[in-house]
Amino acid sequence: MSLSGKAAGIKDVALAAGVSVATVSRVLGNGPVSEALRKRVEDAVRATGYRPNLSARRLRSQHSQTIGLVVSDIRNPFFTAVSRAVEDAAYRAGMRVILCNSDENPEREELYLRLMQEERITGLIFAPTRATLDRLDGLDLDFPVVLIDRNAPATRHDAVVLDNPRAAAMLVEHLHAQGYRRIAGLFGNTSTTGQERHEGYRAAMTARGLVPAARFLAPHADAAEEAVVDWMAGSDRPEAFIVSNSLFLMGVVKAARRLKLPIPDGLAVAGFDNEPWTELVGPGLTVIEQPVQDIGQSAMTLLFERLEAPDRPSRRLVLGGTCIVRGSTAARMAEAG
Amino acid sequence: MSLSGKAAGIKDVALAAGVSVATVSRVLGNGPVSEALRKRVEDAVRATGYRPNLSARRLRSQHSQTIGLVVSDIRNPFFTAVSRAVEDAAYRAGMRVILCNSDENPEREELYLRLMQEERITGLIFAPTRATLDRLDGLDLDFPVVLIDRNAPATRHDAVVLDNPRAAAMLVEHLHAQGYRRIAGLFGNTSTTGQERHEGYRAAMTARGLVPAARFLAPHADAAEEAVVDWMAGSDRPEAFIVSNSLFLMGVVKAARRLKLPIPDGLAVAGFDNEPWTELVGPGLTVIEQPVQDIGQSAMTLLFERLEAPDRPSRRLVLGGTCIVRGSTAARMAEAG
DNA sequence: GCGATAACTGAAAACGTTTTCAACGACTTT
DNA sequence: AAAGTCGTTGAAAACGTTTTCAGTTATCGC
Structure with a gap:
């Protein structure tokens, strides 16, 4: 496709379509654009093989579109299944997942919580150790947390657990x-x-x-x-x-x-x-x-609902086993x- | 820690330490800084509770520090184990992993390959379907690919497979x-x-x-x-x-x-x-x-070596089973x- | 026809970093 | 004592987008 050495940026697309970069951005983010220009831009996108740079987008828009998932070990089949459900739900919603294995180690949990902050994640789904669970209410994280599998009797975070x-x-x-x-x-x-x-x-x-x-x-x-x-x-x-x-x-x-x-x-x-x-x-x-499927999906649902209504009191979803x-x-x- | 409403940025740290943002950046990236200033900055980092914004860092530095991992289904225990090994190796090297499940579906593979481009990943570890494997040599991706589990007899990509x-x-x-x-x-x-x-x-x-x-x-x-x-x-x-x-x-x-x-x-x-x-x-x-452990680790090793020597001929690592x-x-x- | 409104568009600012560049002071060399 | 050299520093540009803001044009009501 592109013969130029460097990958095409939004500027190249704008140039190719004869419009401003703002218009290209609007086409991509479906803002208000006339049909004529939209068409021209879409053609130009295809012609240049343009791929948006997600880092730039995230930086400017301040939306990371990323959710964190911290479990003890993905090889535990329970977490394997839950992870899969979470990821499916996330990708369906246009979000990405960062998966971390804590190995039931509070230090690694802390490390990963820090990482999550740096990634500016939208929200976290977390199966913490007892030690971290105790500290969790005190930490001030700038994203909502949904606990899975484990939870404290009284926590300010949402949770979805088995009965x-x-x-x-x-x-x-x-x-x-x-x-x-x-x-x-x-x-x-x-x-x-x-x-x-x-x-x-x-x-x-x-x-x-x-x-x-x-x-x-x-x-x-x-x-x-x-x-x-x-x-x-x-x-x-x-x-x-x-x-x-x-x-x-x-x-x-x-x-x-x-x-x-x-x-x-x-x-x-x-x-x-x-x-x-x-x-x-x-x-x-x-x-x-x-x-398991339900647990993963419900965790995502709770997370999204929390993002929409940050001040609603915390909820605990207790699912029955068979x-x-x-x-x-x-x-x-x-x-x- | 921080009483301000917004999270601290590098500017706040610079202000608190009485230095320029460039100096703060250098301390973080261990560039050349005098001991005195380094100390002041580190204190300021702690005092402000500063967390770097990885999106900004990635955008500016053009290093995503991210590797992609596309498998058919994480619930397949083989891939579970390999994923875990890959993630461990990645985090150890200061990189993040984006995991995708293709469900053996070429369309989803294509979708995820596109995603990988947009994430500007450093490299990809990939277990492709036969269909995608055939097209893979033709695609021009701007990152190296290491195939795992599956591979074509002759491909330009590195691979690590079982015999x-x-x-x-x-x-x-x-x-x-x-x-x-x-x-x-x-x-x-x-x-x-x-x-x-x-x-x-x-x-x-x-x-x-x-x-x-x-x-x-x-x-x-x-x-x-x-x-x-x-x-x-x-x-x-x-x-x-x-x-x-x-x-x-x-x-x-x-x-x-x-x-x-x-x-x-x-x-x-x-x-x-x-x-x-x-x-x-x-x-x-x-x-x-x-x-499995070895497969995951070797894939990462091959990837790193490829990044260091992009032009070396492709290699195929064949591991024996027991x-x-x-x-x-x-x-x-x-x-x- | 004329002002008001709506729909679209582009220039430029902004996001939070890293990196370039020039400048500075303190040495060393001649 | 003048001229380099080195190590350190800050100002400002740059990364590739989205978003604001101020137009511009077309449409509408009268």
């Missing part, structure tokens, strides 16, 4: 109905999510006259595997485990295999996140399915003795 | 050694990856006097499941399947379950991508592990008859 206590309770309920009584729990120790799920678990257990027994672990499959092996070596062997995320789910399955305990007869298990493979391992794993029942929690066999 | 033919051959070899003879193949029909793996499969089969039997499918688990069910209903039932990606792996496992064929005795299977769950389903699935042997390809039992 974690309810979801954990559903698992307890289900296991109880299936005849399980000694139900142990493994929960993540870095996020509020783990806490909330534990709380739901604890409440549901005691409500049924069962005694809760929980451990809090770093979010790794290995940690869960070791915990289970260790636990099953003791005298208070649980009949079933409720676990807080899919990494722990893997850990439990590995432990069961190592201990040669069949699922569910030797050890029942239920957890969170309906990933495709949970259907395939063993007799299928019972899980709570999170509405309990997908599979073989890993099949009815408990009568026990001898 | 796909070899990897597929390894699977054939392994299955053959385990006593399997009727080995069918399922390959993706949208990428060159599928083609290359098929080629390796075909060659390895014929080299052993076996007859290859392959089908090409859209990259969905369902497609694979149907294909297997259909295939096993016919007269030429394979003893084993080699599949081109992890989605197909799921499809095969589901089909086996549906047909009540035990793995591996009723149906052996081996595939690509050593995802955590492949260890857990059935007797464990034999897979080729791709060096065959992880698991129960899904255990030695074939002697067959009656």
